[in-house]
Amino acid sequence: MSGFHIDPGEMAKFAKSFEERAQELGEALAKFRPKTDAEAIHDGFGMLTESEEVTSAYIELSGDMEKTVEGLQKHLGKIADGIKQNAKNTEAADEALSGIFKGK
Template sequence: MSADYFVSDQGAIERLGKRFEQAASDLESRISSFLSRADEIEDGFGVLTESQEALQAYNETLSNMVETLRALRSHLDEVGQALATSAKNYATSEESVTGLFGGTE
């Protein structure tokens, strides 16, 4: 690419955006799957499951982790949507500039 002009590949940007959105969807699925098993801690901690303090610490850590993962999922989805918008805006801009100069690509 020459330093004299800027080129964007809308298709590549759209594909990247879809990959981010798919990663967000996959992460949400994994979070849901994990949460369905997260309460099954009886065998995992042995006698610690009888300790309310240990159980409370576990539940707080679990809650914080899920909140953080869901924030990540949301961010991935937002990036994917922003990339899709960027690709659309590049295409619209390209069409507009082409129309101004009466040319074709």
């Protein structure tokens, strides 16, 4: 049977990668918002009466996209937090086991 080892340092790096992706999504969303807010969409389509239906659809789509990306960003942050907590717990368990085997 092979041994199983969890490296808390590697877990922390893994958590950092989730944090970085969440941050990148936040930055992309910040760039997305001004280009797709209602005013920008109205400016792009103009105020023709026949364009109102299309304009409304784009505004709704933009809002849905924003909510989806925000949800993904929060989810990635929660994953990172969980991995970091697991790394801390693993490190504490390793230290406790080490103390037991050293007779402390």
